[in-house]
Amino acid sequence: MHENYETQDMCLAVTVQCLGAPLAGIEWRDDRRASFCFDDSGELHKAVEAYWRNEVRIEPKAFFDCLKATKTRLYNN
Numbered sequence: 001m002h003e004n005y006e007t008q009d010m011c012l013a014v015t016v017q018c019l020g021a022p023l024a025g026i027e028w029r030d031d032r033r034a035s036f037c038f039d040d041s042g043e044l045h046k047a048v049e050a051y052w053r054n055e056v057r058i059e060p061k062a063f064f065d066c067l068k069a070t071k072t073r074l075y076n077n
Contacts, residue, residue: 006027014067018058021047
């Protein structure tokens with residue numbers, strides 16, 4: 001069975017993408033809320049835990065580029 005990790009937190013979604021977790025998809029929950037879906041893995045959970053512990057350091061331009069790409073994918077779905 002294929003497992004997914006989902007979050008509605010765009011900053012978390014962008015951060016884990018910058019750390020190498022590909023975005024598997026985006027699911028709209030209603031007209032205003034979307035969930036960002038990732039393939040569940042141990043590495044993904046380590047990245048999420050590091051995010052919440054404020055241990056992640058990402059180059060600002062890389063974060064911004066990933067944010068733009070995520071928003072483009074979000075609003076073009």
